[in-house]
Amino acid sequence: MMFDPGRLETAQDVSSPDPVLKVKITDHRYHPLQQVLDECALGINKGEIVSLIGPSGCGKSTFLKIAAGLLEPSEGKVVSKTKDSAVLFQEHRLLPWKTLIDNMSFGFRGRTIPSDEKARRLRKAAQIMGFSDEDMVKYPSELSGGMRQRAALARALMIEPDLLFLDEPFSALDIGRRREMYRLLLGEVRQRNCTVLMVTHDVFEALSLSDRVIIMSPDPGAFLKEIKVSIPLEERTRHMVADLEAELLCDSEVAELFRMHDWDQVL
Numbered sequence: 331m332m333f334d335p336g337r338l339e340t341a342q343d344v345s346s347p348d349p350v351l352k353v354k355i356t357d358h359r360y361h362p363l364q365q366v367l368d369e370c371a372l373g374i375n376k377g378e379i380v381s382l383i384g385p386s387g388c389g390k391s392t393f394l395k396i397a398a399g400l401l402e403p404s405e406g407k408v409v410s411k412t413k414d415s416a417v418l419f420q421e422h423r424l425l426p427w428k429t430l431i432d433n434m435s436f437g438f439r440g441r442t443i444p445s446d447e448k449a450r451r452l453r454k455a456a457q458i459m460g461f462s463d464e465d466m467v468k469y470p471s472e473l474s475g476g477m478r479q480r481a482a483l484a485r486a487l488m489i490e491p492d493l494l495f496l497d498e499p500f501s502a503l504d505i506g507r508r509r510e511m512y513r514l515l516l517g518e519v520r521q522r523n524c525t526v527l528m529v530t531h532d533v534f535e536a537l538s539l540s541d542r543v544i545i546m547s548p549d550p551g552a553f554l555k556e557i558k559v560s561i562p563l564e565e566r567t568r569h570m571v572a573d574l575e576a577e578l579l580c581d582s583e584v585a586e587l588f589r590m591h592d593w594d595q596v597l
């Protein structure tokens with residue numbers, strides 16, 4: 331297929347010779363008879379935002395969990411040169427019996443960080459996320475869905491990670507809250523040149539936020555295509571991203587994958 335080379339390019343070995351995260355999986359199975367992942371290799375450069383998209387069940391979360399070191403691949407290896415990584419899931423995973431401040435502080439567990447530095451980070455995160463002093467002593471059940479998701483992001487950012495794994499963390503939010511989260515996240519990510527690997531169902535979201543988008547096909551999961559989005563993130567408009575999405579779905583392999591041959595029709 332032809333992509334407009336100024337906007338969407340088929341990525342050909344865009345990772346530097348020295349990526350900060352290198353994942354090479356040749357096989358992954360939860361059960362001996364069911365191969366979930368076939369060959370999948372990915373190198374991510376420092377400060378790069380890479381998204382994985384693909385049909386439900388193709389193995390995106392499995393790949394992300396392996397990349398994040400939460401799961402051992404049946405065959406393969408992960409090499410990371412980053413210092414601190416954090417994972418953010420679709421469910422906020424806040425502890426219901428802890429207040430907001432205690433949930434955010436939970437991000438510090440297992441780290442030796444001086445208490446004045448902890449207090450500084452908590453204050454800064456509360457300010458960025460828009461939490462009042464009153465909010466900080468509330469329990470998760472007393473917070474709105476958007477606040478809970480912001481709290482989960484704040485907790486993940488407490489350790490000031492240089493590598494962030496996101497598994498559909500915005501999918502339960504409305505469009506306005508989602509954009510709010512994008513801004514909060516990208517502000518932090520850009521400021522600290524953090525590297526990001528994100529799984530999403532949403533092609534528009536992937537094209538909005540990423541430097542590179544990887545499209546996975548199922549049975550067993552494998553990388554079908556890599557797309558580089560060359561419009562700088564700060565310059566992307568919704569209109570441009572909608573055009574990129576249409577362009578991507580014109581690719582017969584991608585359309586086939588998502589069963590979107592007639593993508594222009596609403597139904």
Ligand SMILES: Nc1ncnc2c1ncn2[C@@H]1O[C@H](COP(=O)(O)OP(=O)(O)OP(=O)(O)O)[C@@H](O)[C@H]1O
Binds near residue numbers: 366387393
């Ligand atoms: N813990 C597990 N034990 C057994 N099978 C699993 C486990 N986790 C995932 N699977 C299976 O592995 C396959 C890939 O699942 P995975 O969650 O990685 O896909 P996905 O692309 O992230 O899906 P979705 O988009 O629906 O979240 C599926 O067939 C799923 O049933």
